[in-house]
Amino acid sequence: MARRWLDYKTGAWVQWCPGCGDFGILNSIYGALAELDIDPTNLVVVGGIGCSSRSVYYIKGNNVHTIHGRAIPIASGIKLANPELTVIVTGGDGDLLGIGGGHFTALGRRNIDIAIFIYDNAVYGLTKGQAGPTLPLWARTKALAYPNIQGSVNPLLLAFAAGYTFIARGYAYHVNQLKGLVKAAIQHKGSAVVDILQPCPTYNDFMTQEWYEKRIYYLNEEDPTWDPVIRSPEDMKVKAPRILEKMLETGDRIPLGIFFQDLTKDTMEERLEKAMPGYLRTPPAKRPIDVKGRITLHPFKIFKDKLLET
Amino acid sequence: MTRLTIDLSIIIGGPQGGGVESAGQIALKVFTLKGYNIIGTREYHSNIMGAHSYFHIRASSDTPRALRLPVDSLVAIDAESVLTHVNDVAKGSIVVYDVGSINQDASTLAPMEHSLKKRLEKMFSERGARPTVGEAIKLLEERGARTLDLPLKELLRKVSEETGSPLASIARTVNIMGLSAALYALGVEFPYIVKAVEAQFGKRPKILAPNIAAARIAVEYTHEKYGARNPLPDGPHKGRVRMIVTGNEVVAMAKIVGGLTFESFYPITPSSDEAHYIEENKYLDVGDVFRDVGLDKLSIVTLQTEDEIAAIGMALGAALTGARASTTTSGPGFSLMNEFISMAVEAEIPIVISLWMRAGPSTGIATRTGQQDLLHAIFSGHGDTPKIVVASGDHVEAFYDAIKAMNWAEKFQIPVIHLLDKYLASTSVSLDEWDVDPSLVEIDRGKRVYGPVKDYKRYEITEDGVSPIAPLGFNTMIINSLEHDEYGFVSEDPIDREAMVLKRVRKVETISKSIPETEKALLHGDPDAKVTIVSFGSTKQAILSAMEELYREGVKVNFLQVRVLSPFPRDLVSKVLAGAEKIVGVEANATGQLSFLIRAHTGYSVGHVIQKLNARPLYDIDVVYGVKRIIESGVERVVVNSGS
Ligand SMILES: Cc1ncc(C[n+]2csc(CCOP(=O)(O)OP(=O)(O)O)c2C)c(N)n1
Ligand SMILES: [Mg+2]
Numbered sequence: 001m002a003r004r005w006l007d008y009k010t011g012a013w014v015q016w017c018p019g020c021g022d023f024g025i026l027n028s029i030y031g032a033l034a035e036l037d038i039d040p041t042n043l044v045v046v047g048g049i050g051c052s053s054r055s056v057y058y059i060k061g062n063n064v065h066t067i068h069g070r071a072i073p074i075a076s077g078i079k080l081a082n083p084e085l086t087v088i089v090t091g092g093d094g095d096l097l098g099i100g101g102g103h104f105t106a107l108g109r110r111n112i113d114i115a116i117f118i119y120d121n122a123v124y125g126l127t128k129g130q131a132g133p134t135l136p137l138w139a140r141t142k143a144l145a146y147p148n149i150q151g152s153v154n155p156l157l158l159a160f161a162a163g164y165t166f167i168a169r170g171y172a173y174h175v176n177q178l179k180g181l182v183k184a185a186i187q188h189k190g191s192a193v194v195d196i197l198q199p200c201p202t203y204n205d206f207m208t209q210e211w212y213e214k215r216i217y218y219l220n221e222e223d224p225t226w227d228p229v230i231r232s233p234e235d236m237k238v239k240a241p242r243i244l245e246k247m248l249e250t251g252d253r254i255p256l257g258i259f260f261q262d263l264t265k266d267t268m269e270e271r272l273e274k275a276m277p278g279y280l281r282t283p284p285a286k287r288p289i290d291v292k293g294r295i296t297l298h299p300f301k302i303f304k305d306k307l308l309e310t
Numbered sequence: 311m312t313r314l315t316i317d318l319s320i321i322i323g324g325p326q327g328g329g330v331e332s333a334g335q336i337a338l339k340v341f342t343l344k345g346y347n348i349i350g351t352r353e354y355h356s357n358i359m360g361a362h363s364y365f366h367i368r369a370s371s372d373t374p375r376a377l378r379l380p381v382d383s384l385v386a387i388d389a390e391s392v393l394t395h396v397n398d399v400a401k402g403s404i405v406v407y408d409v410g411s412i413n414q415d416a417s418t419l420a421p422m423e424h425s426l427k428k429r430l431e432k433m434f435s436e437r438g439a440r441p442t443v444g445e446a447i448k449l450l451e452e453r454g455a456r457t458l459d460l461p462l463k464e465l466l467r468k469v470s471e472e473t474g475s476p477l478a479s480i481a482r483t484v485n486i487m488g489l490s491a492a493l494y495a496l497g498v499e500f501p502y503i504v505k506a507v508e509a510q511f512g513k514r515p516k517i518l519a520p521n522i523a524a525a526r527i528a529v530e531y532t533h534e535k536y537g538a539r540n541p542l543p544d545g546p547h548k549g550r551v552r553m554i555v556t557g558n559e560v561v562a563m564a565k566i567v568g569g570l571t572f573e574s575f576y577p578i579t580p581s582s583d584e585a586h587y588i589e590e591n592k593y594l595d596v597g598d599v600f601r602d603v604g605l606d607k608l609s610i611v612t613l614q615t616e617d618e619i620a621a622i623g624m625a626l627g628a629a630l631t632g633a634r635a636s637t638t639t640s641g642p643g644f645s646l647m648n649e650f651i652s653m654a655v656e657a658e659i660p661i662v663i664s665l666w667m668r669a670g671p672s673t674g675i676a677t678r679t680g681q682q683d684l685l686h687a688i689f690s691g692h693g694d695t696p697k698i699v700v701a702s703g704d705h706v707e708a709f710y711d712a713i714k715a716m717n718w719a720e721k722f723q724i725p726v727i728h729l730l731d732k733y734l735a736s737t738s739v740s741l742d743e744w745d746v747d748p749s750l751v752e753i754d755r756g757k758r759v760y761g762p763v764k765d766y767k768r769y770e771i772t773e774d775g776v777s778p779i780a781p782l783g784f785n786t787m788i789i790n791s792l793e794h795d796e797y798g799f800v801s802e803d804p805i806d807r808e809a810m811v812l813k814r815v816r817k818v819e820t821i822s823k824s825i826p827e828t829e830k831a832l833l834h835g836d837p838d839a840k841v842t843i844v845s846f847g848s849t850k851q852a853i854l855s856a857m858e859e860l861y862r863e864g865v866k867v868n869f870l871q872v873r874v875l876s877p878f879p880r881d882l883v884s885k886v887l888a889g890a891e892k893i894v895g896v897e898a899n900a901t902g903q904l905s906f907l908i909r910a911h912t913g914y915s916v917g918h919v920i921q922k923l924n925a926r927p928l929y930d931i932d933v934v935y936g937v938k939r940i941i942e943s944g945v946e947r948v949v950v951n952s953g954s
Contacts, residue, residue: 062787072623081571081632285628289570310550
């Protein structure tokens with residue numbers, strides 16, 4: 001029996017402000033999980049700290065509410081220790097690209113099979129609206145005493161440079177389209193990121209619903225031949241310039257959709273299996289470590305490089 | 311029946327990256343092959359090449375507890391080694407040096423520390439001389455050393471001619487020459503040197519041949535110039551298989567046999583070598599030990615992360631899935647881990663952190679030892695964060711502690727910090743099969759439940775504070791760094807909050823009750839002694855050795871070694887201190903961190919302290935000197951400072 005989105009909803013009161021873009025994102029995740037028929041007991045949602053990170057309470061799973069900026073290391077440890085789990089990360093722009101930016105970059109290099117959903121409202125919601133790392137230079141939102149004097153990071157380009165193998169951008173109020181992107185990200189084998197533009201009606205009075213909806217458009221609607229999939233090194237050479245051009249497009253027009261999907265790279269789990277055949281069958285979570293509580297390995301039997309016969 | 315006690319100490323000095331490390335290892339092997347127990351440590355600068363480093367070893371027919379100064383032989387084939395160690399040499403010792411270095415003056419030695427140059431200038435100017443190798447040798451001879459001058463340039467040319475290897479490629483063999491000359495002069499037969507060199511370079515024949523030639527040429531030269539020596543008798547430990555292992559390695563071994571399946575780390579001295587040894591052995595052939603479960607290879611995921619925050623974060627993630635996980639670091643990295651330690655307490659995640667202390671604060675002296683992170687470890691993590699801190703006194707303790715730490719972490723679902731230091735990290739000892747017998751420890755994973763549980767409460771309130779722990783993947787649940795209810799769901803409710811704080815704190819009592827007293831603290835020596843030394847960690851063996859010396863001199867002291875520092879064994883420590891007339895703390899930190907803890911927990915003041923602050927290992931002579939000063943003068947603090 002297939003699952004329905006309600007099967008993923010917990011009884012918890014969803015405590016976001018009325019009109020928050022996070023609701024749309026949550027609904028897209030519910031829908032994607034249901035369509036993928038993922039068993040909640042096999043699902044792990046890892047959140048950092050922020051309004052967005054509280055998604056861990058609203059989705060049924062084996063969820064972890066971690067500390068600010070550190071969802072990715074926890075998620076990585078979980079996935080490498082038990083690759084059978086479906087692991088997703090929900091967090092804010094501040095969490096994932098600000099304080100946790102180093103981990104965000106490192107995950108791309110590893111290509112662990114984890115999907116990252118950035119709830120990108122360009123502000124620090126939970127701490128009352130300070131500038132987030134994606135807030136444009138000179139923008140002044142209502143919590144700021146003066147316009148922003150720090151520039152913004154481009155999450156897609158950062159992800160591309162870091163080596164993520166699935167890079168997409170969605171919009172929080174387009175629940176249906178976003179569901180498709182969330183689904184594709186979870187299905188993708190490797191590190192996937194979806195940067196989700198999310199109006200914050202409480203604190204971001206600059207990047208409002210109206211502001212976004214004047215600018216956004218879908219890559220595959222503008223260009224029905226849009227093909228972000230890389231199947232070979234040649235593909236990369238041919239397609240990369242156009243992909244980067246689209247990632248760089250900002251200002252009056254903001255493209256949405258899948259920008260890049262690289263199918264040529266091993267996941268870290270596959271790399272580990274290559275280095276240590278058998279890893280996937282008995283990953284750290286499952287490997288026996290004792291025989292009925294006894295330790296049966298003796299250092300003198302296994303670390304022969306340190307032995308000397310006198 | 312009297313048995314001849316042999317007890318030899320050697321320092322082998324030279325520029326970093328120039329082969330001193332191999333020479334030291336070879337020396338350890340020579341004496342182990344001869345049937346002696348050994349201990350040897352490496353002292354080096356935070357530098358890759360060129361700065362002065364040295365290997366200090368001791369071989370004994372008894373168990374050499376700690377390093378000993380002054381030494382019986384100094385192998386100083388460069389000028390900096392002669393001058394640096396001019397005061398480390400005993401009367402009657404053998405000093406090997408290079409004739410070619412004789413005119414070198416301290417002032418011209420670029421890598422030498424400026425302050426040392428000044429001290430040498432002063433010391434030699436008092437003799438009306440310059441600090442040159444020649445003058446140092448003269449001084450050593452006056453003090454009763456036997457000096458052995460090797461014409462290294464000439465001997466090296468001979469090696470090159472004999473082996474056909476170009477001079478440049480065999481430059482490092484000068485260390486082997488110096489060492490071989492010293493060993494021969496100490497009475498070691500040449501075949502032992504060959505065997506040790508083979509054991510060291512066995513797999514690399516291109517290196518082996520010139521080194522053996524170098525050893526032989528040096529021995530021949532020594533023989534011709536100084537004649538035959540009385541052979542060194544064989545020691546009592548011949549005819550069996552022994553292990554030579556560093557502290558880093560022995561902890562890695564313990565983790566591996568103790569069931570570690572995941573270690574994430576970020577490189578930092580002196581912890582890296584532990585992680586590297588695990589990495590080297592991450593895919594182990596184990597024969598049929600696990601045949602029943604269909605395994606013939608054991609795999610361990612080892613991962614170098616982007617920083618220490620990720621290192622502990624990944625290990626915590628792995629632990630949540632049920633993996634035995636740990637990380638390893640030193641002070642600076644541990645600072646970065648603080649927030650996650652706090653999360654491990656709040657979210658009740660088992661984790662072992664091996665904390666190899668080095669000399670701080672900040673980057674301090676990255677490659678030297680100290681005990682400055684005791685309070686940092688105990689008070690790590692914001693909020694009320696009960697945890698276990700255990701400090702090992704030597705290699706054997708470190709082995710068992712590392713396994714027990716993994717058990718405790720899982721049993722009490724708490725962070726366990728295993729306190730070690732640079733001295734243990736880079737000190738090698740010889741061990742026997744029975745010294746590291748993991749069958750003496752059982753694997754205990756605590757209240758673990760596999761499979762689905764009806765109405766599962768991850769943070770169920772229990773009497774002992776410990777809840778049944780289900781790995782991710784069987785139920786639905788929330789693991790939470792925020793305050794929560796029994797299900798893990800976030801809660802700011804005052805009743806929930808109080809209950810959870812008390813639940814976590816109750817673990818302290820549970821831990822105190824379940825760890826045997828003998829594992830928490832140990833009283834060494836005569837319980838009735840008037841003077842009680844209190845200390846923790848790697849000072850143990852130097853203190854035990856000093857106690858023997860003090861005993862010979864008629865000074866009776868005992869020694870309370872505190873092993874588990876958190877939860878603090880209050881009653882046990884109080885009981886011992888109640889009977890002490892004089893309490894002497896021995897610590898390698900300036901703030902008296904153990905004294906502070908003792909005072910805080912027991913009310914007893916540690917009236918006197920012996921502190922080692924020069925970032926060098928603690929020697930028994932330091933302790934002997936300190937205790938005698940305190941007894942004679944009643945002084946509160948003695949700062950001891952041997953070591954170069
Ligand atoms: C180490 C640390 N520093 C600061 C904070 C305070 N803090 C909580 S949430 C947050 C920012 C949240 O912004 P973002 O990640 O963009 O999430 P949002 O609330 O916008 O969804 C900050 C700074 C913290 N919890 N931990
Ligand atoms: Mg935000």
